[in-house]
Amino acid sequence: MSDDGVIALAQSLQYNKTLESLYLYYNPDITSACAQSLAELLLFNNTLSLLSLHHTNIDTDGVMILMESLKTNNALQTLWLDKQHEEACSTLPYYEHIKDRLDFV
Numbered sequence: 001m002s003d004d005g006v007i008a009l010a011q012s013l014q015y016n017k018t019l020e021s022l023y024l025y026y027n028p029d030i031t032s033a034c035a036q037s038l039a040e041l042l043l044f045n046n047t048l049s050l051l052s053l054h055h056t057n058i059d060t061d062g063v064m065i066l067m068e069s070l071k072t073n074n075a076l077q078t079l080w081l082d083k084q085h086e087e088a089c090s091t092l093p094y095y096e097h098i099k100d101r102l103d104f105v
Contacts, residue, residue: 001027006034010041013048021050025080028055032062042069042076052080054105060088070098077101 001009006024013019024030035058041048053066063085070076071094079102081089086104089095 002029003031003033006030007037010034010037014041014044016045017047019045020047021052022048023050023052024056025052026055028057030056030058032057032059032065034058035062035065039065039069042066042073046073046075048076050078050080051076054080054082056082058082060085063089064092067092067098070101078103080105 001024013022030053038051038053042051058066058081063081066079067089070079081102081104083104086102089102089104090099092098
């Protein structure tokens with residue numbers, strides 16, 4: 001899957017009320033170009049409880065965009081990210097509020 005595919009998917013799922021898990025891991029063509037669309041998905045969707053984004057090419061800037069959406073999204077219980085982002089995430093002022101929902105692999 002590519003960024004364009006993720007953007008289209010994220011837009012179509014914003015108001016979906018049935019999907020609970022979305023596995024996008026091991027997709028090297030997924031980059032930070034789609035991070036804003038994924039963040040918007042998390043802002044509007046209240047049924048998605050698991051999002052797997054490890055082993056993609058989303059960089060730290062993209063991950064920071066996603067972290068912002070976790071400040072208001074309480075439905076997502078698990079977000080899998082690459083281990084390389086753990087240190088940057090741990091410096092966020094609201095990290096204590098979201099850390100139990102983050103898994104770094």
